[in-house]
Amino acid sequence: xxxxxxEPAASNQPQRYGPRGGTAHEDVFGxxxxxxAEEVPRRFSEAVRAECxxxxxxxxxxxxxxxxxxxxxxxxxxxxxxxxxxxxxxxVDVSPAHVWGVFSFYTHYRRPGTxxxxxxxxxxxxxxLRGARAVWERLRSRxxxxxxxxxxxxxxxxxxxxxxxxxxxxxxxxxxxxxxEGLTPEAVDRLLAGVLGA
Amino acid sequence: xxxxxxxxxxGRPVQARGGQNVLGACLEAGVHVPHYCYHxxxxxxxxxxxxxxxxxxxxxxxxTGCTTPVAEGMAVxxxxxxxxxxxxxxxxxxxxNHPLDCPVCDQAGECDLQDFSFRHGRGQGRFHEEKVVxxxxxxxxxxxxxxxxxxxxxxxxxxxxxVSGTGELSVIERGDHSVIDTFPGIPLDNELAGNxxxxxxxxxxxxxxxxxxxRVWFLRATxxxxxxxxxxxxxxxxxxxGEVQRVRPRPNPDVNEWWMCDRGRHDLDYVASxxxxxxxxxxxxxxxxxxxxxxVAESLRAHAxxxxxxxxxxxxxxxxxxxxxxxxxxxxxxxxxxRPDVPGRVYPRFRIEDxxxxxxxxxxxxxxxxxxxxxxxxxxxxxxxxxTAALVxxxxxxxxxPPALVAxxxxxxxxxxxxxxxxxxxxxxxxxxxxxxFVEKDGVYLNSAGRAQRLRRALDPPxxxxxxxxxxxxxxxxxxxxxxxxxxxxxxxGMAAAAVPALAGLDHQGLGELGRLAGVAPSQ
Numbered sequence: 185x186x187x188x189x190x191e192p193a194a195s196n197q198p199q200r201y202g203p204r205g206g207t208a209h210e211d212v213f214g215x216x217x218x219x220x221a222e223e224v225p226r227r228f229s230e231a232v233r234a235e236c237x238x239x240x241x242x243x244x245x246x247x248x249x250x251x252x253x254x255x256x257x258x259x260x261x262x263x264x265x266x267x268x269x270x271x272x273x274x275x276v277d278v279s280p281a282h283v284w285g286v287f288s289f290y291t292h293y294r295r296p297g298t299x300x301x302x303x304x305x306x307x308x309x310x311x312x313l314r315g316a317r318a319v320w321e322r323l324r325s326r327x328x329x330x331x332x333x334x335x336x337x338x339x340x341x342x343x344x345x346x347x348x349x350x351x352x353x354x355x356x357x358x359x360x361x362x363x364x365e366g367l368t369p370e371a372v373d374r375l376l377a378g379v380l381g382a
Numbered sequence: 383x384x385x386x387x388x389x390x391x392x393g394r395p396v397q398a399r400g401g402q403n404v405l406g407a408c409l410e411a412g413v414h415v416p417h418y419c420y421h422x423x424x425x426x427x428x429x430x431x432x433x434x435x436x437x438x439x440x441x442x443x444x445x446t447g448c449t450t451p452v453a454e455g456m457a458v459x460x461x462x463x464x465x466x467x468x469x470x471x472x473x474x475x476x477x478x479n480h481p482l483d484c485p486v487c488d489q490a491g492e493c494d495l496q497d498f499s500f501r502h503g504r505g506q507g508r509f510h511e512e513k514v515v516x517x518x519x520x521x522x523x524x525x526x527x528x529x530x531x532x533x534x535x536x537x538x539x540x541x542x543x544x545v546s547g548t549g550e551l552s553v554i555e556r557g558d559h560s561v562i563d564t565f566p567g568i569p570l571d572n573e574l575a576g577n578x579x580x581x582x583x584x585x586x587x588x589x590x591x592x593x594x595x596x597r598v599w600f601l602r603a604t605x606x607x608x609x610x611x612x613x614x615x616x617x618x619x620x621x622x623x624g625e626v627q628r629v630r631p632r633p634n635p636d637v638n639e640w641w642m643c644d645r646g647r648h649d650l651d652y653v654a655s656x657x658x659x660x661x662x663x664x665x666x667x668x669x670x671x672x673x674x675x676x677x678v679a680e681s682l683r684a685h686a687x688x689x690x691x692x693x694x695x696x697x698x699x700x701x702x703x704x705x706x707x708x709x710x711x712x713x714x715x716x717x718x719x720x721r722p723d724v725p726g727r728v729y730p731r732f733r734i735e736d737x738x739x740x741x742x743x744x745x746x747x748x749x750x751x752x753x754x755x756x757x758x759x760x761x762x763x764x765x766x767x768x769x770t771a772a773l774v775x776x777x778x779x780x781x782x783x784p785p786a787l788v789a790x791x792x793x794x795x796x797x798x799x800x801x802x803x804x805x806x807x808x809x810x811x812x813x814x815x816x817x818x819x820f821v822e823k824d825g826v827y828l829n830s831a832g833r834a835q836r837l838r839r840a841l842d843p844p845x846x847x848x849x850x851x852x853x854x855x856x857x858x859x860x861x862x863x864x865x866x867x868x869x870x871x872x873x874x875x876g877m878a879a880a881a882v883p884a885l886a887g888l889d890h891q892g893l894g895e896l897g898r899l900a901g902v903a904p905s906q
Contacts, residue, residue: 213555219566266566279549280565288554 211332214295214343215288218265221296226267228275232260236275246276250286254293263294291345292358299334299341301380303327304358308347315368316355320344322369323357326376340380389456398452405433405447408460415460416469416498418476418583419535420448423640424544430476430535432498434468435460444468469502478509479516479558481530489585491598495533516561521551522570524590524644525579529561532586538562538578545641546574547730562586574732576644580630591648592628604840605632605895607827608646609696609820611726612737614829615642616896619650619821619840626650626821626841634896637833643727643734650821652779653841657804659816660845671815671846675853678773678798678813679860682712685771685796689714690760692774692787693749695721695739697850698825698837699885700871702741702748703878704854705775711863715769716749717757718742721781735830739778740820744828747884747900757787764790775850776801777817783807800850816847823849824871826893828900834888835897 211217228236236256240249253275257268264287273280287293294302305320327335327342334341350356353365357372359379364371387398391413398407403426408415418430428449435447438457443464459465476495484490516529539551539562550570554563564570570578579587601620608615608629615638620628629650631642652658662674682689691709693702695718709716720742726734763769772794783806791797791810799811802819820827822843826834843849851874858864866873872890879885884901892898 213559215555223567269565280568281550281552281563284563284565285552285554289556
């Protein structure tokens with residue numbers, strides 16, 4: 185008989201570890217949210233299929249088209265979910281796990297459950313030096329949500345991300361497809377009143 | 383790309399192959415360079431940063447040996463202060479989020495994190511932050527995953543992409559959150575999945591089957607050959623307290639490279655089955671082996687000239703040759719019996735054979751064209767009463783004897799069976815001798831490519847059971863046809879090799895760890 189204590193934890197729930205603590209990370213990547221959403225079968229229309237073929241044709245290997253095709257899937261289905269990843273895997277001829285790995289590496293694709301607006305706050309060093317933390321704190325307190333969370337009304341999903349590639353205009357926040365540059369907490373208030381309608 | 387490249391490693395001249403990387407050349411030259419992500423059977427990833435070496439005259443202070451091609455005149459240093467500092471730093475990073483739960487980890491004792499920390503680590507961690515804790519889960523029915531212990535070397539991911547071609551695994555998320563995972567709903571369930579556990583350099587991937595069964599340093603390892611199909615993968619059988627605890631592949635570039643299939647790993651339950659025969663039986667009742675041997679010899683002699691000797695494709699070359707001798711002594715006829723094919727599978731870099739018998743090639747060569755391959759003519763003669771007695775050398779687990787064979791044996795006036803498990807043939811036999819499973823005996827198997835490889839005894843047969851080559855020697859002696867006394871499988875193989883042209887020039891010692899092709903002269 186094996187003693188009961190040796191069985192590993194059956195779930196993926198956060199657990200404490202070690203004398204100094206240490207906790208399972210919060211779902212800032214949205215991975216758990218993506219994983220736990222029920223898989224919906226996804227299909228591309230003939231026209232989108234043709235668009236996919238055109239994109240694949242730009243590269244020497246089909247798998248190189250993976251990132252732009254995830255964008256296509258995001259546009260078609262409103263987010264990249266498990267069904268979309270399985271579909272893209274089939275189009276570029278790689279395993280679904282490979283797509284899952286590539287997709288989850290990036291923060292900028294919309295996960296299932298993402299609000300109408302996706303607010304990405306850069307937290308890499310140049311933005312940090314130029315006041316990103318104050319910008320983040322203002323967004324967080326005004327929206328009342330934490331990293332990776334969505335407002336209860338489904339309007340905004342807030343997350344901190346790595347370099348958005350606009351260090352010259354730091355600190356930067358990306359709202360959907362647009363950069364908002366050189367922000368201050370006051371500029372955040374204007375942004376919230378304007379685009380985000382909060 | 384090819385051709386010899388002359389270089390030095392720590393001042394010692396080393397000859398490498400063109401196109402080889404520095405790490406591979408060092409390892410082949412017997413120089414220890416610690417590494418995690420590099421595996422000779424997989425593509426180079428260069429992500430663990432452990433195999434740092436210094437190359438004289440290069441501006442970079444240290445480079446990873448696995449990603450640096452060898453070059454003529456290159457001078458490699460594997461243990462300079464810079465190299466040691468790099469190794470210490472890499473290990474400190476790798477252990478930053480590691481739980482250090484070695485007391486309850488199955489990998490303990492054969493863990494590269496433990497061993498390299500001992501040899502190359504700095505001994506103290508300086509990490510004061512909270513550890514990132516990753517998921518602990520089943521990746522598939524036979525493989526468990528501890529993300530906490532994982533160093534994300536991606537050996538398992540590359541294995542599933544390159545060797546099995548099934549691609550179930552991937553690294554998800556990034557940075558210190560990187561973790562191995564499957565796509566939801568597509569578990570790691572291919573028949574080569576067990577290899578990911580073997581190649582995991584730490585305790586991240588563990589076998590569900592072996593989980594918490596034993597501390598590995600108590601296991602006794604015996605090199606032998608897998609019997610599940612005719613591929614004949616080289617394996618190590620690890621035993622403790624008289625039971626098989628674990629089966630792992632042994633690298634053999636000419637047979638199985640570094641791998642084996644999960645069928646072979648999990649095919650050994652029958653060895654400890656309650657249905658194992660542990661003593662000889664006479665008319666269904668347990669009897670002394672010596673009495674049953676005498677009775678079988680006497681009965682077969684009474685049917686001399688009308689005896690069928692059926693040899694299974696699970697018997698060793700030695701047992702098959704002795705069975706052939708016995709048939710000659712009795713004026714009998716031999717035939718091969720085998721398990722029906724089980725559909726194999728072809729993976730990009732591994733093939734599971736259809737033939738579910740480990741030694742068909744060996745038994746066929748020993749019995750010769752007259753003795754095999756089909757048992758049809760012999761069965762017909764048994765059914766027609768032209769043959770009146772039979773000796774069956776079985777030993778095939780999970781085998782349902784075909785109805786034609788059972789019917790033919792039911793017609794025989796005397797049937798003796800040597801087997802390892804109870805079954806229809808044991809039930810109908812007049813006399814039964816208990817034999818040994820393949821992990822319980824020495825001998826030689828020939829795989830489907832005709833490669834002769836040695837079986838080695840990892841366990842004792844249960845109770846009174848004996849290896850078939852001993853039982854057959856005793857039968858031959860009782861018939862007055864064995865002068866040699868009781869000799870080892872190696873000695874029997876020597877006699878067989880002298881008598882069977884297809885085995886010429888082979889002997890146990892010469893087969894070594896990796897075997898040799900039968901019918902080919904010893905290499906120069």
